[in-house]
Amino acid sequence: MSVQSRNSFVHEPHRLATPAAPRLTLAQRMAEMFVVWRGRIAARRYLAELDARSLREAGISPAAAAYECGKPFWQKMGTLR
Numbered sequence: 001m002s003v004q005s006r007n008s009f010v011h012e013p014h015r016l017a018t019p020a021a022p023r024l025t026l027a028q029r030m031a032e033m034f035v036v037w038r039g040r041i042a043a044r045r046y047l048a049e050l051d052a053r054s055l056r057e058a059g060i061s062p063a064a065a066a067y068e069c070g071k072p073f074w075q076k077m078g079t080l081r
Contacts, residue, residue, distance in 0.1 A: 044073070064080050
């Protein structure tokens with residue numbers, strides 16, 4: 001990193017700053033979490049309905065699909081690769 005590029009960071013600190021996210025109420029956070037959970041449920045159901053050919057075309061092994069479908073809704077989705 002050159003001296004000029006280091007100095008540009010020092011003189012422009014606002015470029016790196018991110019605006020603060022608005023604070024959400026408990027009800028808003030719960031509503032967002034329910035939306036995420038519903039999406040995970042729908043995605044896992046859809047994945048469970050795919051046949052072996054469709055999984056192969058998507059580059060997903062049947063074992064990875066079965067493992068992902070067996071996870072509870074509160075756990076994050078895996079990479080499936």
